Amino acid sequence: xxxxxxxxxxxxxxxxxxxxxxxxxxxxxxxxxxxxxxxxxxxxxxxxxxxxxxxxxxxxxxxxxxxxxxxxxxxxxxxxxxxxxxxxxxxxxxxxxxxxxxxxxxxxxxxxxxxx
Numbered sequence: 001x002x003x004x005x006x007x008x009x010x011x012x013x014x015x016x017x018x019x020x021x022x023x024x025x026x027x028x029x030x031x032x033x034x035x036x037x038x039x040x041x042x043x044x045x046x047x048x049x050x051x052x053x054x055x056x057x058x059x060x061x062x063x064x065x066x067x068x069x070x071x072x073x074x075x076x077x078x079x080x081x082x083x084x085x086x087x088x089x090x091x092x093x094x095x096x097x098x099x100x101x102x103x104x105x106x107x108x109x110x111x112x113x114x115x116x
Contacts, residue, residue, distance in 0.1 A: 009036045019095045024048070024088040026073070028066050031057050041098050043091040048084055049073065 009030045015037070018025040024045050027033045034044045034054040044051060049069060056062040076084065 009033055011036060016099060019092075019099045022092040022096055024084065024092060026066060026069055027054070028063070028070075031055060031062065042095050045088055045091060048087055 009032045011029070011033060015025070015027060015029070015033070019042065026049065027037075032054060034051055037044060053062055053065040053069060056065060073081070073084070
């Protein structure tokens with residue numbers, strides 16, 4: 001949605017759909033999207049894939065890196081794809097729990113910062 005805007009990081013429902021559905025993911029989005037997710041307490045999949053694409057500011061280079069990464073995962077033999085899913089089981093469960101957890105603390109922190 002906001003892929004070409006290198007000075008903003010915006011997470012959409014397209015990020016949270018695989019999180020809710022216990023799926024590993026590669027974000028085709030703004031630079032630093034994975035960094036923002038980590039800041040929010042989510043876990044990513046750097047132990048399985050190269051997540052260096054997240055820091056690339058140039059949109060063409062980032063898109064090229066993302067496409068190559070997606071194709072490399074899609075080209076894995078079925079047995080290796082299953083192994084990737086098994087290796088990410090802890091992260092996807094953590095992320096779903098994080099997504100479904102109360103956001104009250106974050107809202108209260110925001111209100112304090114706004115001096116509400």
